[in-house]
Every structure is written in structure tokens, then in C-alpha cells.
Amino acid sequence: MGITKTQIFDTEQNELAHIFKVLGHPARIAILQYISQQNACICNDLVEEIGLAQATISQHLRELKSIDLLKGEIEGKRICYCINLIRYHELQSIINSFFNTIKPTTCC
């Protein structure tokens, strides 16, 4: 065991869970906030800013790329990571419609 039984859930549930999971780490929250503050960003800044090893930051960036929230452009020997505007709105809407599907009704 230890493995999530994705087969018993539908694609939407799995995708939504994956989005939440990626957002579910304080380093990734901090990375997003920092990038958005800077308007431009390079990984090395993050290493100093966040205080995790370069390899760890790189790993977190990959997670964020897995939900397409970050896009990176090569800029010389650096990479400029930015928040993907289109995906940003998409994710917001996916999350909002999830909240609408679980709208609480009066019970207890």
C-alpha cells in the first residue's frame, strides 16, 4: 500500500487533487509569491530568498511546472520563470467550480 488508488477516481478528481497537491507545500507557495513580487525571476535568487538548497528549489519548480502554472524562458545562461497567465485563470476557475460543486447545504 502507500499508493493512491487513482483508478477508482475519475480524471477530474485526480487532476484537481494533483493541482491542490502541488500547491500544498509552503516552499511552492513562497516561490509563487516571490516570483509574482519580482515580476521576473531566476532560480538562484530563490535559493537565497527561500533558504533551501538549489537542488530542492529546482525540484519544487518542476512540480509547479507540472501543473503548468510556471513557464520558463531561457535567458542567457539563466532561466526566467514566470507565472502562466492563461493557466493561472484556468486554475482559479477550476478551483472555484470545485467549490461550487461542494456548496454546503443545511444539514447539521
Place this chain on the structure above:
Amino acid sequence: MGITKTQIFDTEQNELAHIFKVLGHPARIAILQYISQQNACICNDLVEEIGLAQATISQHLRELKSIDLLKGEIEGKRICYCINLIRYHELQSIINSFFNTIKPTTCC
């Protein structure tokens, strides 16, 4: 290693990450959707509905309780789990303001 360095992040970042993390499992998504569909709910229904062992469902319910999204009332030998209306709105607003803090700006 293997342990998240919560000390280097602030309380808001840690709490937000925890909220996302709890929502980051398809079983918990499915549980919330089912409870909201039923308007009332008992754990045993969930076991049949979701297809995970009773112990596993109980564990997932505890996770959802950890962010206060579910409240349970004892109802005879059963427990009626419901979505906590106040917290539901609170979480929506926490998540929305997070998205506002990472509003993408034009860069790349």
C-alpha cells in the same frame, strides 16, 4: 531529510499549504463531493461509495476535519458529517486572496 522545513516559512504560508495539501487527494475530493450531494452523510455510505476500506475513509475524514471543512455530529451510533458552511466560505476567501497575491504580471 524528508521533513518539510516549516520554520523557514511564515504561518500564513504554512497554513495555506496545509489547506491545499488536505484537498490534494482524490479520495478527499470525492468525499466532499459525495457529502455535498447527499446533504447528509454517514461514513459507512462512503466506504461503499468510494471503494476504500473503512479505516482509510476514517483517516481521510480526519484530514478534512483538520482544516475544519467537515464538522460531524453524533447521531445515534452514526456520525453525520457535514460541510462547515462558515469554514467553507473562509477557505474560499483564503484561496482567492492567495491567487490575488500571485497575480501574474507581464514578463515572459
Place this chain on the structure above:
DNA sequence: TATTATTATCGTAATATTGCAATATTAAAT
């Protein structure tokens, strides 16, 4: 009080995640 039904907890196995050092890769600059 004993039984039954329902949910919680414990213990454990399997897998995933986090974090880092070491190394590889990549591309600009010398």
C-alpha cells in the same frame, strides 16, 4: 446486560515526498 452496528484507532507494509550533496548539462564569456 449482551448484542449489534458504526466509527475510530493502532500497527504495519508499501510507496511518496522532502531535502541535500555530488554531478551533469547548458550557454555565455573569456
Place this chain on the structure above:
DNA sequence: ATTTAATATTGCAATATTACGATAATAATA
């Protein structure tokens, strides 16, 4: 072509998560 600087990948150790069977706890009912 070398060197340098920045990021990615690999390998590994420590911890966390997921899942389940077994068992405990709880409360209604017989």
C-alpha cells in the same frame, strides 16, 4: 576551446502518506 555561472538531474537518507486488517470504543437495541 576553456572557463564560468546557472540550472537540472541523480542518488540517497529521513520522514510522511496511503491503505488495510485487526481491534477498540461507542451507543442504540434486544
